[in-house]
Amino acid sequence: MASSPVPNRTTHLGETQRRDAWWLELLPIIILFGGFGIYATARAFEGKFYEWGPYLSPFYSPLLSFSWWRFSPALLILGAPLGFRTTCYYYRKAYYRAFFLDPPACTVGEPGFRKNYSGERRFPFILQNVHRYFLYLAILFLCFLWYDAIRAFVFDGKFGIGLGTLIMLLDVCLLTAYTFSCHSLRHIVGGKLDCFSCATFGVPRHSAWSLVSVLNERHMIFAWASLVSVGATDFYIRMLASGAFKDIRIL
Amino acid sequence: MPDALLRVFRGDKDGGQSVDYKVPLAPGMVVLDALHSIQAHQSPDLAVRWNCKAAKCGSCSAEVNGRPRLTCKTRMDSLPLDQPIVVSPLKAFPVIKDLVTDVSWNYKVNRKIPAFKPKPGVEWKMDQRDVDRVQEFRKCIECFLCQNVCHVLRDHGKHESFGGPRFFVRTAGLEMHPLDSVSRIPLLKNEMGLGYCNITKCCTEVCPEEIHITDNAIIPLKERVVDEYYDPVTMLFRKIRGS
Incomplete structure (x- = not known):
């Protein structure tokens, strides 16, 4: 038998008995989220190269133009998708861990200077409770994005398919999956009921709840896939609009 | 060996x-x-x-x-x-x-939760669809690993004002019960401090019974708290319907 020091029960950042590289799980989140944040901000302020032929960048859809607005049109609309993702139950987990280190990982110590933890009970994080309103906006935005994706099949008044068409279609499918796997939607369509068999429209609501529940299990995957696809779609259209790429016509 | x-x-x-x-x-x-x-x-x-x-x-x-x-x-x-x-x-x-x-603190929290109270004149018959959700929560073996891993208790020591994942699971089982008549939403928001949970999902990761604590218990309860306290449209509808 040999003795080693008493376990330290005070918390400081990174304190843990874990043996694995717990910080590795933070890296993809920091890289993807941080990278997307920088790219999306730059593109939102750029205010050009967002349209090419029948393609419209998702950062600029719906395209609003007002004579009194002198800045990038993306700045008029980006609050809605940004709010939806920021208040998303999955992303909350990801960024509370990766950026707020609250906690950085399970059973890993947090920064010791935080004395008055209030979670989501006080401003600003109490605003996470408005997630369902961003969901309603996200569903509205999806209608515009589906319209854009369908319009991307029309080249000079004729049916056609370009690589951009397929990218936009994939993007809107992933965004639809992300939006319809939302925890708030799961609650609204049926989760709020205690008794499906006694409620008005209880049976269809149970079916809707079950369907959203299946999607909801993959909410994290849809969240990341749709984030990447939005960035990639915008990037492709930007490259076309700036003349760096040529669109590949399939049909 | x-x-x-x-x-x-x-x-x-x-x-x-x-x-x-x-x-x-x-x-x-x-x-x-x-x-x-x-x-x-x-x-x-x-x-x-x-x-x-x-x-x-x-x-x-x-x-x-x-x-x-x-x-x-x-x-x-x-x-x-x-x-x-x-x-x-x-x-x-x-x-x-x-x-x-000494895990006796957990039993004190448990005592705060109002027990199951059937609706008056209830017919003791339930549709399987109505109890599927609740049955998952009944798998809990009260090992308190979720309580231990939760940073609200572990790092912030909010034992006085927070119930912890185990008791959100228990409350969810009661709240979603098709025959129950009690609302525990004010309790969840106030005494049990549901808002302290920032859904980092460590409780779900450690659960030996693989209960989806965050997705199936805590988040649905948070949404019910939103219905009651933070969603003006739902609050207005409730007022109009008088419920």
């Missing part, structure tokens, strides 16, 4: 130290077997709480290499044996002796 080196916390509420023990490995051995071997051959005074040894009673919870685990369900061959296996008591609760912690 080679030996394993276990580094086990020995002490009480006033402090203690980690002590190394060499334990001969046996096929299929779990951490609890190794602790029993220490008790039998080296330190008969080592305190370990255990009962069923079948991952169903929730007694033998501890931290193995920094991860909250049931020691009876943690196989030695799943751990790296080239380094000491560190076994510590649950960090969120006061130590009584060695690996035994």
